[in-house]
Amino acid sequence: MTKLLNLSVAALIVVGGICLYADDDHEEHVRHASSFVAKPMTKQEKTSVALYQKECGACHFAYQPEFLPKRSWDKTMNSLNNHFGTDATLDPAEHKTIQNYLAAHASKYDRMTGMGGEIAMRISQTPNFVHEHREIPKKLVIQEAVKSFANCASCHTKAASGSYREREIRIPNYGSWE
Ligand code: HEC
Numbered sequence: 001m002t003k004l005l006n007l008s009v010a011a012l013i014v015v016g017g018i019c020l021y022a023d024d025d026h027e028e029h030v031r032h033a034s035s036f037v038a039k040p041m042t043k044q045e046k047t048s049v050a051l052y053q054k055e056c057g058a059c060h061f062a063y064q065p066e067f068l069p070k071r072s073w074d075k076t077m078n079s080l081n082n083h084f085g086t087d088a089t090l091d092p093a094e095h096k097t098i099q100n101y102l103a104a105h106a107s108k109y110d111r112m113t114g115m116g117g118e119i120a121m122r123i124s125q126t127p128n129f130v131h132e133h134r135e136i137p138k139k140l141v142i143q144e145a146v147k148s149f150a151n152c153a154s155c156h157t158k159a160a161s162g163s164y165r166e167r168e169i170r171i172p173n174y175g176s177w178e
């Protein structure tokens with residue numbers, strides 16, 4: 001809630017439809033991760049987004065690439081045969097398209113300060129994410145309707161369009177967060 005006020009002291013950067021701001025801690029926050037809807041989009045970009053959403057949205061929410069830096073996505077893409085206990089292998093052409101798409105829209109911030117050199121593969125384990133979600137009671141996360149923090153869209157009602165504003169949050173069996 002106080003975050004809105006931070007905007008006045010924040011550097012507002014709008015790059016190709018991605019809206020990021022760095023607050024007084026020089027930490028990056030993502031409120032609009034809109035690479036899916038960025039305009040104008042070339043035909044190639046549209047194809048890449050659609051392929052990404054189809055393949056990487058088959059088992060879970062298709063996370064916007066802005067939430068992790070390139071080295072995280074590369075690590076994920078290089079280990080799809082053993083992806084969180086599943087096999088998410090792609091054919092070589094699709095693999096290349098998706099890896100390029102992720103690299104082009106990855107976070108410009110490292111996001112892994114304090115992780116002891118480990119390369120994060122989970123958005124939900126990056127220090128920035130943990131900090132932003134620290135006040136949510138565990139029982140609201142592990143409940144059947146959410147299951148884990150990986151299910152962004154179960155609380156962020158506009159996540160699919162890349163919007164993570166507080167007023168759009170509805171936690172199942174709890175309600176709005178404001
Ligand atoms: C066969 C199913 C399947 C496919 C296809 C799949 N994933 Fe996953 N993915 C999983 C599972 C299972 C998890 C762990 C979910 C959990 O902890 O609730 C996961 C978790 C993740 C996470 C971590 C989420 C977090 O922050 O906790 C990322 C990032 C991710 N996948 C990226 C991808 C990408 C990129 C692709 C496409 C190349 C992909 N996934 C395709 C099954 C899949």
Ligand code: HEC
Nearest residue numbers: 030123132135140141148149150151152155164165166177
């Ligand atoms: C259990 C519900 C829940 C889940 C699941 C969840 N979030 Fe959140 N998220 C919240 C709440 C509540 C806040 C606001 C926390 C606060 O300000 O105290 C928040 C805040 C955020 C913010 C900051 C918004 C702002 O205005 O600064 C971002 C970005 C975000 N979440 C992204 C994600 C992503 C990406 C995922 C999935 C990897 C995710 N969240 C999963 C509930 C959730």
